[in-house]
Amino acid sequence: MGLNLPNGKLGVWLFLGTEIMFFTAFIGTYIVYRVNHPYDWPTDPEVTHIRIWAGGLNTFVLILSSYFVVVAHEAMHQHDFSKAMKFLQWTFALACLFLGIKAYEYYGKFSHDILPGHIAETNEQAIDKTLGELKDARSAWLTALVPDEGRDDAKMTALRDQGGDEATAFFALDARITNLSDKVKAELVTMEEVTTELEEMQANEQYGTHIASVHAPHPIPKGNLFASNYFIMTGFHAIHVIVGMIAFAFVIMQGSKLNADWSVYVENCGLYWHFVDLVWIFLFPLLYII
Amino acid sequence: MAHEEHSDHVNYFYVFLLLCVFTAASVVADVVHIDSKLVVIVIVLAIATAKAMCVMMFFMHLKFEGNWKYVLLAPTVILAIGLPLALLPDVGVHYYPADPQYPANVMVVEPHESGGDSAEEAHNGH
Numbered sequence: 001m002g003l004n005l006p007n008g009k010l011g012v013w014l015f016l017g018t019e020i021m022f023f024t025a026f027i028g029t030y031i032v033y034r035v036n037h038p039y040d041w042p043t044d045p046e047v048t049h050i051r052i053w054a055g056g057l058n059t060f061v062l063i064l065s066s067y068f069v070v071v072a073h074e075a076m077h078q079h080d081f082s083k084a085m086k087f088l089q090w091t092f093a094l095a096c097l098f099l100g101i102k103a104y105e106y107y108g109k110f111s112h113d114i115l116p117g118h119i120a121e122t123n124e125q126a127i128d129k130t131l132g133e134l135k136d137a138r139s140a141w142l143t144a145l146v147p148d149e150g151r152d153d154a155k156m157t158a159l160r161d162q163g164g165d166e167a168t169a170f171f172a173l174d175a176r177i178t179n180l181s182d183k184v185k186a187e188l189v190t191m192e193e194v195t196t197e198l199e200e201m202q203a204n205e206q207y208g209t210h211i212a213s214v215h216a217p218h219p220i221p222k223g224n225l226f227a228s229n230y231f232i233m234t235g236f237h238a239i240h241v242i243v244g245m246i247a248f249a250f251v252i253m254q255g256s257k258l259n260a261d262w263s264v265y266v267e268n269c270g271l272y273w274h275f276v277d278l279v280w281i282f283l284f285p286l287l288y289i290i
Numbered sequence: 291m292a293h294e295e296h297s298d299h300v301n302y303f304y305v306f307l308l309l310c311v312f313t314a315a316s317v318v319a320d321v322v323h324i325d326s327k328l329v330v331i332v333i334v335l336a337i338a339t340a341k342a343m344c345v346m347m348f349f350m351h352l353k354f355e356g357n358w359k360y361v362l363l364a365p366t367v368i369l370a371i372g373l374p375l376a377l378l379p380d381v382g383v384h385y386y387p388a389d390p391q392y393p394a395n396v397m398v399v400e401p402h403e404s405g406g407d408s409a410e411e412a413h414n415g416h
Contacts, residue, residue, distance in 0.1 A: 003358050013359075017366040021373075028374030032381050052320055059313045067306040070349050074302075274349045281341045284313075285334035289320040 012268045016275050019240075023279050026236065030229045030286065040221045043290075047220055049108040050230075055288035058101050059280060065094035066277040069270040076266050081258045084266065088252055091273070095245045102238055109227070113215065116231060119223035123191045126217035130194055131184055133214040134177050134201075141170060141210045169206035176201055191217045233283055240276045247272065305348045312341045 003010060034041055042048050068087045075084035109115065120126035139152060145166060146155040156174075159167045180197055183189040189197075195216045202208045220226075247269045251262055319333045347353040 004356060005358070013362055017362060020363075020366045021370050024370035025373060028370070028377065031374055032377045035378065036381060052317060056313060056317045060310065063306065063309045063313065066345065066349055067302060067309075070302045271350055274345050277349075278342050278345050281345065282338050285316055285338045289316060289334045290331050 006264055008264050008268055009271070012271050016271065019275060023233075023236070026229070026233045027282060027286065030233065033225055033229060034290070037222050037225075042220050042223055042226050047218075047223075048226065048230075049105075049112055049114055050288055051105065051108070052288050054101055054105050055284050058098050059284045061094050061098045061101070062277045062280050065091045065098070066274050068094065069266075069273050073263075073266050073270050076260070076263045079260060082256075085252070085255070085258050088248055088266070092245060092248050092252060095241055095248070098241060099238060102234065105234075109230075114220075114223070114227055116224050116228040119227060120217065120219045121221050121223055122219055123217070126219040127184055127189070127191055127194050130198060130214060130217045131177075131181055134180070134198070134211060137211045137214055138170075138174060138177055141173075141207075145170060173201065173204075173207040173210070191219075230287060233287065237276070237279055237283060240279070244269070244273050244276055300348050302348065305344055309341055309344055312337050312344075 045051065068091045072084045072087035072091065075081070075087065113119070120129045142152060142155050142159065146158045146162070159170060176197075180189070180194070184194075198211075198214060198216055202211055202214070251258065251266060251269065254262065316334050316337050319330055319337070324330050324333075352359050
């Protein structure tokens with residue numbers, strides 16, 4: 001005697017059982033790290049670039065999409081296939097909106113280099129990072145000025161021969177960066193002094209615009225651990241959203257041919273989608289509030 | 291199927307509204323200034339659990355399913371809870387400060403009267 005449920009549904013529930021453990025591994029690890037670092041975990045939104053309105057809005061979007069899936073499933077059960085199709089399309093649209101908001105949040109992290117392994121955690125690391133960005137900006141400008149030469153020193157020789165106002169401005173910036181680099185090497189400069197120096201350089205009319213994107217030194221203790229946890233949890237969740245969208249796309253592509261044969265499929269997709277919602281329900285307070 | 295007959299009586303829109311209210315309550319708990327961080331944590335996690343229960347019971351129809359749900363979900367839930375609990379003693383809780391400027395999580399070893407490094411002495415004592 002078997003269970004009183006379709007094989008497909010049993011399969012989905014068994015799969016969801018493994019998914020619970022999959023996400024709990026990440027969420028559990030995050031909780032353990034938070035317990036381990038109760039005082040110095042980065043929580044300031046200005047530092048982490050985590051926006052509660054974005055997380056709250058995404059929570060609402062997923063809850064609404066979950067509701068639409070239930071309505072679609074009910075409509076399938078009542079053989080109202082046009083209504084089911086309409087709500088499945090809305091669900092798909094909301095999934096797109098969720099990923100759009102998520103992409104906006106990721107953009108904030110990428111633009112401020114809040115990425116695993118990229119974050120300076122001490123003053124020394126922060127100074128080195130700013131200096132590295134300055135040197136990269138200098139190289140980018142040099143390549144724009146002398147695109148055809150090979151190495152930087154060959155480009156600089158060519159630029160010196162070439163002369164002109166831009167060359168003068170470039171060498172003025174180069175001299176300041178070299179001077180700052182020497183001070184950093186000799187450990188003669190503090191983080192505050194580097195910040196002041198950078199602000200002065202960025203305000204310079206000759207070359208300031210070329211280094212406008214360089215970030216002032218800003219160490220974030222435990223920042224890399226935070227970023228790793230954030231991206232692995234939200235990243236895998238986003239992948240699950242995309243998988244759900246692909247599953248819904250198969251039904252939506254049926255168009256007017258949607259019929260009762262798809263009822264179990266819609267129910268199974270719905271179960272998966274509710275699970276995706278369920279994971280976000282816990283990620284929202286853990287990442288955006290606590 | 292049996293669960294479909296029962297689930298016909300559920301007003302899913304009310305469940306959706308309840309989930310929205312819970313979400314708004316979580317945001318309010320963060321925006322309103324509450325002195326104790328622990329209180330905020332308890333409030334928002336309790337709300338998240340309530341939301342998860344609503345989704346599982348009504349949207350996923352677990353309220354109307356047979357007893358197989360316990361057989362299927364109990365092992366995964368036990369393992370899911372077991373993982374952080376297994377990691378906690380070794381990784382989550384340390385007796386000696388990982389960072390000297392912050393106190394240890396569970397036990398602060400007071401400096402001995404004769405002076406010296408408290409953590410080192412405590413370590414030697416084990």
